Amino acid sequence: MIFSAQASAQKAPSVLGAYLKPDAMVKGQVVVVVPPKEIGVYVDKVEDAAKKDTKWFKSYSKNAKPGVPLPYHEKLGLTKKEYDTYIKLWEERKVTPLPEGDVVIRLEKTKRGDWMIRVTGKGSPISLLKYRAKDDTVKSLNGLLTRLKDIDADPASILGKWAGHEWKFEQEDGLGKTKENFAIGKLAGSSLGLLVYRLQSTSPAGRLIFDRSLVIRFPLARK
Numbered sequence: 568m569i570f571s572a573q574a575s576a577q578k579a580p581s582v583l584g585a586y587l588k589p590d591a592m593v594k595g596q597v598v599v600v601v602p603p604k605e606i607g608v609y610v611d612k613v614e615d616a617a618k619k620d621t622k623w624f625k626s627y628s629k630n631a632k633p634g635v636p637l638p639y640h641e642k643l644g645l646t647k648k649e650y651d652t653y654i655k656l657w658e659e660r661k662v663t664p665l666p667e668g669d670v671v672i673r674l675e676k677t678k679r680g681d682w683m684i685r686v687t688g689k690g691s692p693i694s695l696l697k698y699r700a701k702d703d704t705v706k707s708l709n710g711l712l713t714r715l716k717d718i719d720a721d722p723a724s725i726l727g728k729w730a731g732h733e734w735k736f737e738q739e740d741g742l743g744k745t746k747e748n749f750a751i752g753k754l755a756g757s758s759l760g761l762l763v764y765r766l767q768s769t770s771p772a773g774r775l776i777f778d779r780s781l782v783i784r785f786p787l788a789r790k
Contacts, residue, residue, distance in 0.1 A: 579674055580700045582732045583682055586751055586760040587674035588788040595785030597668035597689045600725050602660040609645060609653040616644025634725035665689065672785050681706070684762065690783050693764050696749055705734040709747050712736040718752055726782065728755040743770045753787060760787045
């Protein structure tokens with residue numbers, strides 16, 4: 568209890584403290600984004616088109632905004648009318664809490680002086696991350712996640728319009744490629760914060776071995 572009181576007296580780094588208050592427990596929800604089932608027909612057509620011309624598709628999608636549908640092109644395998652329907656269905660996507668997805672979130676300072684966001688239940692993988700203010704990195708079991716450009720997500724992105732901070736680890740060796748991302752931020756026009764985490768592993772041949780994604784919504788700390 569003595570250490571907890573000392574931690575509370577210290578100001579958290581702004582990249583975390585802007586969203587969570589040290590040692591204050593808040594309730595959050597693990598959520599998933601669910602588009603209408605009807606969109607599957609159009610997604611399948613785009614995937615088929617991508618397989619027929621992988622080189623073109625890779626080049627065309629290289630500069631696309633993360634999580635945003637690609638701009639229309641006849642090579643996407645959709646007519647303009649089908650594409651417009653696809654976009655309309657995409658706009659009807661809903662953010663849905665997972666069953667047993669309630670979690671408790673707490674920002675803490677560790678004995679080593681790092682910061683961690685302790686999350687219970689389905690959000691527990693985030694508890695393994697440690698933020699190091701001295702070099703603005705996040706330490707995980709895989710290595711160091713380095714800071715990326717701040718997020719300013721497009722309204723059409725999978726989570727809608729939101730802003731925040733992101734860190735990334737990426738490593739490729741004879742065993743394949745590992746990518747790990749962590750982000751924290753705020754949904755535009757709301758009092759809700761976001762925790763976003765993804766760990767992905769692929770084989771040397773590019774086959775997906777492991778893919779875990781987490782999105783958690785929570786009420787922002789009051790100033």
